[in-house]
Each structure stands twice: as C-alpha cells, then as structure tokens.
Amino acid sequence: MAGPEIKAPAFREYPTIPVMQPGSMAGLKPFVANDKVQEALGFPTQLAENWQDTHDAVIAKMGELLGKYRSLKVYMDACVHCGACTDKCHYFIGTQDPKNMPVARQDLMRSVYRRYFTPAGKLFPALVGARDLTREVLDEWYTYYHQCSECRRCSVFCPYGIDTAEVTMAGRELLASVGYGQKYSNEIIGKVHKIGNNLGLPGPALENTLEGLMEDVKEDTGIDIQYPLDVQGAEVLLVTPSADFFAEPHIESLIGYGKVFHAAGISWTMSSKASEAGNFGMFIGNYDQLRKIAMRVREAALELGVKRIVVGECGHAWRVAYSFWNTLTGVGAGASDPFAIQLQSQLDHRYKQPSHICEFTWDLIQRGAISFDKEANDHRIITFHDSCNVARGSRMGDAPGGQFEIPRSIIHAVANKYVEMRPGTTHEQTFCCGGGGGVLTDDLMELRVKGALPRMETIKQVVDGQGVNFLATICAICKAQFSKVLPFYGFKSSMIGGVHQLVSTAIRLGDK
Amino acid sequence: MNLFFALMFYVATALFVVGLVRKIVDFARTPAPLLIPTTPAPTTTGGVVLRMAREVVMFESLFKSNLWIWIFAAMFHVGFALVTMRHLRYFPEPVWTWVVLVQPFGLYAGLVMAAGLAGLWARRFLVERIRYISTFSDHLMLALLLLIAVSGLGMKFLVHTDIVAVKTFFLGLMMFDIQPLPDHAGLHVHLFCVALLLIVFPFSKLLHAPGIFFSPSRNQADNPREVRHLAPWAAKLEAKN
Structure with a gap:
C-alpha cells in the first residue's frame, strides 16, 4: 500500500482525555463507489456536473429524511452542546481529531440543517453556527461520516440519547443518493443482491467449502458432523455471516455451531440464498436496501420450510435480526401480509424468532441437552469483548441484559478461566473494535488502527495483569478487525476467536 | 414602557406557545x-415511563457520562424549576398554598441556579473540547439566563422593586387591562430577558426539553420480537409486495 506506514498510537499511562489535534484525520477518505457499484443499487453514478443540482438534491433528500425519521429530526434539534459525549468516541480518543467527537460529527450536518430548515439559521446563520451546503461541506461529510462505526457508545452517555449512528446513517444515505457512495459497503450490498452473501461466494462454491469443512472436522474428531446446505424441511435455518465459511478465526465458530446441532440432535440447514447474516443496508442507512437484504432470509425460510431461524455470531447482523427483522419482514409477530402470515404459521413460536446462536446453545446447556469437558479449554485464559451492536442495539433471552449474561454464561459453562476487562469498557459501555459500521476496509486502515486504541488498552491490562490469551467475541467484524489490528499493538492475532470456538473445543460429541 | 412590555409579553407568549406546540406536533x-x-x-411501556422519569428528573445518562456537567446542570435546572415555582405567585390571586410553601426554597434556588450557570459557562471557556463545539448562540443563551438570574437576585438583595405593582401588572395583562409597571431598571432588564427567553425557546436548542420525550433511543420499549413496529411509510412498501 502506498503512503506512510501506519503506526499504532502509544498506550496511555492513564486513560486521560487526549488533547485535540484539529484536522489530523481530514485527509482520510475511503474509496468512492464507481458507476457500476452505484448503479447496481439504483443510486446515481456520479455527482451532478452542476453543483447547484447536487446542492438542491441533497437539501431535498435531507427534507425527506427529516420527515421519515423522528430520530434525525429530534437529534438535530435537541443537542445543547453540553459536551458529555466529547470524550466517549474511540475514534476521537485514537485520532484526537475533534471532528471525531460525536457532537462535532453531528454538527457537520446540524449546521446545514439549521441553515436550511430552521428560522434561526435562515435569519442569523453566523450566530447559531449554521452554514451553507458547499462542495467542501459534502466532502467533509464523506470524510467524517466514514470515520464513525455507528457503535452508539455516545448515545448511551447523551442526556437526550442522541445517537450519532442515526446521523451517520443519514449522512451516508444523503451521499449515496446524490452519487457519492462508499465503494466498500455498496459493493458488498451489490454482491448480496447478486449472489447472496457479502463475499460473493456462489452456491456451488459454498457447497464445496462446506464439504471440505465436513472432512476436516471428521479428520479432527472422527465423527461425521454435518454442515448442511439447502436441506428442505430442516428444523433450524442457520443464517450466519459469510466470513464464517472460510475466514479465520470465524470458521472455528461455524465448526462449533455444527457440533452443537450434532450433539443436540437437532436437524439444521444453511441456505445458499440467505448465505449472509450481515446486512450492510443498515450501515448506509438505507431502509430499502436493509429490507431487501432481510427479505432474502424470509424467502429462504419459506422455501426450506424451517421451524426456527437462528443467527450466527455477527454483531450488526444480530441487531438487524433482533431489532429490525420483525419490522422489515414480519418474522416475529404481528405482520399481516400473506408471506409474513405464512411464515408465522410455519415457525415454532415456543422459541424466540429469530434466536441468536448463543440463546440457542444456552437453552440446550440449561436443559442438559449438551455437555462439556471444560478442561479442554484450560490452556486459555479468556476475556469477552462485548460487540457494539449486540451490546447497545439488541438483546438476548427474556430479561434486559441477556445479551451480556448469555454469552458469558456459555463461556463459564465451557471453560474454567475467565477474566473481565475494566468496568466502564464492557457491557453497554463497551469500546468498539474500531472496524464496525462499514469501515472494515483497507483504505481506512489508519482509522481502524487508531480507533482500536481504547479497546487495546483494556486488553493490555488483562494480558499483563491476568495473562489473558483468548479474546472471545460474537461478531464477524470484530474478529476480522482484531485479527488485523492486534499485531499493531504487539499482541498475537491468534488470540481473537468466537464464543462457539470455545464451545467447539469443549463440547462432548459421543455418548453423554 | 408599560405598553412596550405588555406587547412584548403578548408576542412572546404567543410565539412560545404556538412555536412550541408546532414543534411538538411535528416531533409527534x-x-x-x-x-x-x-x-x-x-x-415494557411502564419501564419506559420510569426510564424517562429518571432521565428528566435525575439526568441519569449525564450522571454516567460526566459528573461536572451533571452537577452544574442539576444546579441550574433544579434551581430554575424552584425559581419558576416561586414566581407563580405573580399570577393567581389568592396565591396557591403550595406556591406559598415553596417561597423560601425558591430564594436559595436563585443563587444555586446562577452558580450552576456560571459553572456551565466556565466550562465553555476552560475545557478545550467544549470550547471547540461552542457556538456564539451557546454563549448568548447562558448570558441570557444568567442575566435573568442576576437581575432577579439584584431585586431581592440590592435594589427592591414594588412587587405588588408588578403583580398588578401581570394580573392586568391576563385580563387585557394594562397596568403601570414600576420604573426600575433591574426589573426592566429582568422582564425583557424573560420575554426574550420565551421567544427563542421554540427556535433554539432549548427544544431539548420537549425533544427528550420524543428521543427514540430513550422512549421506545425493547420488544421487537414480541410486537411488530411498523411506520406508515414503511407499511406502504409492504403493499407493493
């Protein structure tokens, strides 16, 4: 890669709030989507030749979004610039660029909102920090709305719950809608529409991969564990991030899911149509894309006639599945269109629909349907990294906080040595891995490395203090990001892995 | 002068009410x-009500995020609330009992309110990050509120005004019968700033007051698997299937 070598920022002796370095990240922009990528999603391919046309289109679209999303409208109006969020973003801590403070990131849009949509901004722009929309402003949006991982940590701390993720999503939606989309996310969405998953792995290749996996697992365990694809009438449809099919360490968790289904004797299948749990439609804030991607899962479930839908280890996928699927596709309860009604009657409502693989496994553990040799994990001293979208945008089980308790309970059931990271950086206050929300691309490597700083500092504490050598998580993006970024901070990339990787190590497969 | 203030209060009240109602309807x-x-x-919905109550009354999230801002914000808001209650004595005749009871608290609250405002303003100068995000209007808003507090306290502790006449003025205002206002510079500043506050309220960041009740991240129940949540415009997409 061209350009200077990326270096990780130094660990801070105490996690004090860094001094600002204005403009330090102003030069980092992800690649812009080309014509083909934009066209595949029905977005304009280029900015209009005439700036005024682009200007008008952005303002018109902004008006439309303000009318469609209460979140955006209220968040634009309600901020008082109190500053509570200013030290909460991992990208600000890691980059020291003040425009990566949540309030400043919002203000990039709020200043334009005020100018065009509020009387005060129309009459006294300078007084209220309102500004005209110019090409420079649009570029600034592109830069800084792609330096946000939509992790929502700021929203936890805001006295009004203002969620910068909503503003970032709106910003990306505005940009894409005028022909200024991001290559990484939009290209991936195109692949899902065309092929069925983010990696562009077609059905036959997927079949081959799974067959190979079966052989590997057989060699390893001596047992025929199935990794079935497109099996009609299976009990469970597992929808998992496509990284699970071959990326390391993701695949270790996929192996684990298969062992759980095998040990519990529950028939299951994956789908070549819904071979992706991830939904980048959320990252770009586009409801249509979000819905279109989610619909593939509904279609697959109907075609295969499954009774349960279970989602694999993927953070934003679980947020979409848990929080949005019922809205988008009527998978849970209450939808009235014929397909949703058919799906409702087909699914087994003794179980939550959809369920997280951790809910599924934990249920089996509690019922005694699977058991473990915990000692098999004794070479590992484990800590758990709460992934943003699971922690702050979803839930598991019946009670609030289940998304924290259930994965930890599973780890305690399958392993002996477990350590928590520093309070204030776990549960809903967890720090992002630095790679979520559509920034997991090499052209944003500098951002990813720097943004990982606060999480790396807490990892260092448990590595130095308690000898932690395994960082468990339930997110495909976290896994990919950590594998790449851990070495920048002097850790082995092999210390990252999935919760079901631990399950896989300890589960008893033969007689109980 | 009487006419000026009378008109200003009519206009301010009208703008405040109409502006705020329009904005709330828009949010809703x-x-x-x-x-x-x-x-x-x-x-559950009950849980949401409790959560919102904790946010509005105790600033729960702010407490988690920054103790200094929380202290100053609490001083200002609680002070302002008590001061406002104390000032209710200018409107009904006879004065409601609870307003009578709140009087002595309202007095100290004025001091606390001013101190809170001073603290919040100091942060805008002293803390680099807050200085960076502060706009001119952020400073003006604090100046306005502080001026209201200081001019009010001045009338209590330094140069008294004829509060009986002030009450007569406001009682008259409510009956569209304009009565004379005492000729007192502190009072004029005080009232002018209060009217200004009413006017800017629906057009400024003071919208955080109604806004928090409409903030989706705080006012929604977490029950997506049990109850389907569908916006009207999203339901229309469904009809196209």
Whole structure:
C-alpha cells in the first residue's frame, strides 16, 4: 500500500482525555463507489456536473429524511452542546481529531440543517453556527461520516440519547443518493443482491467449502458432523455471516455451531440464498436496501420450510435480526401480509424468532441437552469483548441484559478461566473494535488502527495483569478487525476467536 | 414602557406557545420506522415511563457520562424549576398554598441556579473540547439566563422593586387591562430577558426539553420480537409486495 506506514498510537499511562489535534484525520477518505457499484443499487453514478443540482438534491433528500425519521429530526434539534459525549468516541480518543467527537460529527450536518430548515439559521446563520451546503461541506461529510462505526457508545452517555449512528446513517444515505457512495459497503450490498452473501461466494462454491469443512472436522474428531446446505424441511435455518465459511478465526465458530446441532440432535440447514447474516443496508442507512437484504432470509425460510431461524455470531447482523427483522419482514409477530402470515404459521413460536446462536446453545446447556469437558479449554485464559451492536442495539433471552449474561454464561459453562476487562469498557459501555459500521476496509486502515486504541488498552491490562490469551467475541467484524489490528499493538492475532470456538473445543460429541 | 412590555409579553407568549406546540406536533407526527432503544432498555411501556422519569428528573445518562456537567446542570435546572415555582405567585390571586410553601426554597434556588450557570459557562471557556463545539448562540443563551438570574437576585438583595405593582401588572395583562409597571431598571432588564427567553425557546436548542420525550433511543420499549413496529411509510412498501 502506498503512503506512510501506519503506526499504532502509544498506550496511555492513564486513560486521560487526549488533547485535540484539529484536522489530523481530514485527509482520510475511503474509496468512492464507481458507476457500476452505484448503479447496481439504483443510486446515481456520479455527482451532478452542476453543483447547484447536487446542492438542491441533497437539501431535498435531507427534507425527506427529516420527515421519515423522528430520530434525525429530534437529534438535530435537541443537542445543547453540553459536551458529555466529547470524550466517549474511540475514534476521537485514537485520532484526537475533534471532528471525531460525536457532537462535532453531528454538527457537520446540524449546521446545514439549521441553515436550511430552521428560522434561526435562515435569519442569523453566523450566530447559531449554521452554514451553507458547499462542495467542501459534502466532502467533509464523506470524510467524517466514514470515520464513525455507528457503535452508539455516545448515545448511551447523551442526556437526550442522541445517537450519532442515526446521523451517520443519514449522512451516508444523503451521499449515496446524490452519487457519492462508499465503494466498500455498496459493493458488498451489490454482491448480496447478486449472489447472496457479502463475499460473493456462489452456491456451488459454498457447497464445496462446506464439504471440505465436513472432512476436516471428521479428520479432527472422527465423527461425521454435518454442515448442511439447502436441506428442505430442516428444523433450524442457520443464517450466519459469510466470513464464517472460510475466514479465520470465524470458521472455528461455524465448526462449533455444527457440533452443537450434532450433539443436540437437532436437524439444521444453511441456505445458499440467505448465505449472509450481515446486512450492510443498515450501515448506509438505507431502509430499502436493509429490507431487501432481510427479505432474502424470509424467502429462504419459506422455501426450506424451517421451524426456527437462528443467527450466527455477527454483531450488526444480530441487531438487524433482533431489532429490525420483525419490522422489515414480519418474522416475529404481528405482520399481516400473506408471506409474513405464512411464515408465522410455519415457525415454532415456543422459541424466540429469530434466536441468536448463543440463546440457542444456552437453552440446550440449561436443559442438559449438551455437555462439556471444560478442561479442554484450560490452556486459555479468556476475556469477552462485548460487540457494539449486540451490546447497545439488541438483546438476548427474556430479561434486559441477556445479551451480556448469555454469552458469558456459555463461556463459564465451557471453560474454567475467565477474566473481565475494566468496568466502564464492557457491557453497554463497551469500546468498539474500531472496524464496525462499514469501515472494515483497507483504505481506512489508519482509522481502524487508531480507533482500536481504547479497546487495546483494556486488553493490555488483562494480558499483563491476568495473562489473558483468548479474546472471545460474537461478531464477524470484530474478529476480522482484531485479527488485523492486534499485531499493531504487539499482541498475537491468534488470540481473537468466537464464543462457539470455545464451545467447539469443549463440547462432548459421543455418548453423554 | 408599560405598553412596550405588555406587547412584548403578548408576542412572546404567543410565539412560545404556538412555536412550541408546532414543534411538538411535528416531533409527534414524524414516524420512527425502526426500534432503536439504547441499552439499558426497558422491555415494557411502564419501564419506559420510569426510564424517562429518571432521565428528566435525575439526568441519569449525564450522571454516567460526566459528573461536572451533571452537577452544574442539576444546579441550574433544579434551581430554575424552584425559581419558576416561586414566581407563580405573580399570577393567581389568592396565591396557591403550595406556591406559598415553596417561597423560601425558591430564594436559595436563585443563587444555586446562577452558580450552576456560571459553572456551565466556565466550562465553555476552560475545557478545550467544549470550547471547540461552542457556538456564539451557546454563549448568548447562558448570558441570557444568567442575566435573568442576576437581575432577579439584584431585586431581592440590592435594589427592591414594588412587587405588588408588578403583580398588578401581570394580573392586568391576563385580563387585557394594562397596568403601570414600576420604573426600575433591574426589573426592566429582568422582564425583557424573560420575554426574550420565551421567544427563542421554540427556535433554539432549548427544544431539548420537549425533544427528550420524543428521543427514540430513550422512549421506545425493547420488544421487537414480541410486537411488530411498523411506520406508515414503511407499511406502504409492504403493499407493493
């Protein structure tokens, strides 16, 4: 890669709030989507030749979004610039660029909102920090709305719950809608529409991969564990991030899911149509894309006639599945269109629909349907990294906080040595891995490395203090990001892995 | 002068009420298409009411995020609330009993309110990050509120005004019968600033007051698997299937 070598920022002796370095990240922009990528999603391919046309289109679209999303409208109006969020973003801590403070990131849009949509901004722009929309402003949006991982940590701390993720999503939606989309996310969405998953792995290749996996697992365990694809009438449809099919360490968790289904004797299948749990439609804030991607899962479930839908280890996928699927596709309860009604009657409502693989496994553990040799994990001293979208945008089980308790309970059931990271950086206050929300691309490597700083500092504490050598998580993006970024901070990339990787190590497969 | 203040208060009240109602209706009518409550999110409506009450009364999230801002914000808001209650004695005749009871508290609250405002303003100069995000209007808003507090306290502790006449003025105002206002510079500043506050309220960041009740990350119940949540414009997409 061209350009200077990326270096990780130094660990801070105490996690004090860094001094600002204005403009330090102003030069980092992800690649812009080309014509083909934009066209595949029905977005304009280029900015209009005439700036005024682009200007008008952005303002018109902004008006439309303000009318469609209460979140955006209220968040634009309600901020008082109190500053509570200013030290909460991992990208600000890691980059020291003040425009990566949540309030400043919002203000990039709020200043334009005020100018065009509020009387005060129309009459006294300078007084209220309102500004005209110019090409420079649009570029600034592109830069800084792609330096946000939509992790929502700021929203936890805001006295009004203002969620910068909503503003970032709106910003990306505005940009894409005028022909200024991001290559990484939009290209991936195109692949899902065309092929069925983010990696562009077609059905036959997927079949081959799974067959190979079966052989590997057989060699390893001596047992025929199935990794079935497109099996009609299976009990469970597992929808998992496509990284699970071959990326390391993701695949270790996929192996684990298969062992759980095998040990519990529950028939299951994956789908070549819904071979992706991830939904980048959320990252770009586009409801249509979000819905279109989610619909593939509904279609697959109907075609295969499954009774349960279970989602694999993927953070934003679980947020979409848990929080949005019922809205988008009527998978849970209450939808009235014929397909949703058919799906409702087909699914087994003794179980939550959809369920997280951790809910599924934990249920089996509690019922005694699977058991473990915990000692098999004794070479590992484990800590758990709460992934943003699971922690702050979803839930598991019946009670609030289940998304924290259930994965930890599973780890305690399958392993002996477990350590928590520093309070204030776990549960809903967890720090992002630095790679979520559509920034997991090499052209944003500098951002990813720097943004990982606060999480790396807490990892260092448990590595130095308690000898932690395994960082468990339930997110495909976290896994990919950590594998790449851990070495920048002097850790082995092999210390990252999935919760079901631990399950896989300890589960008893033969007689109980 | 009497006429000026009378007119100003009529205009200010009208703008305040109309502006605020319009904004609240606008907030209420704008759909929230997706469930986005932020953890820790309650699963029931009752839980949401409790969460909102904790946010509005105790500034729960702010307490978690920054103790200094929380202290100053609490001083200002609680002070302002008590001071406002104390000032209710200018409107009904006879004065309601609870307003009589609150009088002595309202007095100290004025001092606390001013101190809170001073603290909040100091942060805008002293803390680099807050200085960076502060706009001119952020400073003006604090100046306005502080001026209201100081001019009010001045009338209590330094140069008294004829509060009986002030009350007569406001009682008259409510009956559209304009009565003379005492000729007192501190009073004029005080009233002018209060009217100004009413005017800017619906057009400024003071909208955080109604806004918090409409914030989806705080006012939604976390029950997406049990109850389907569908915005009207999203339901139309469904009809196209």
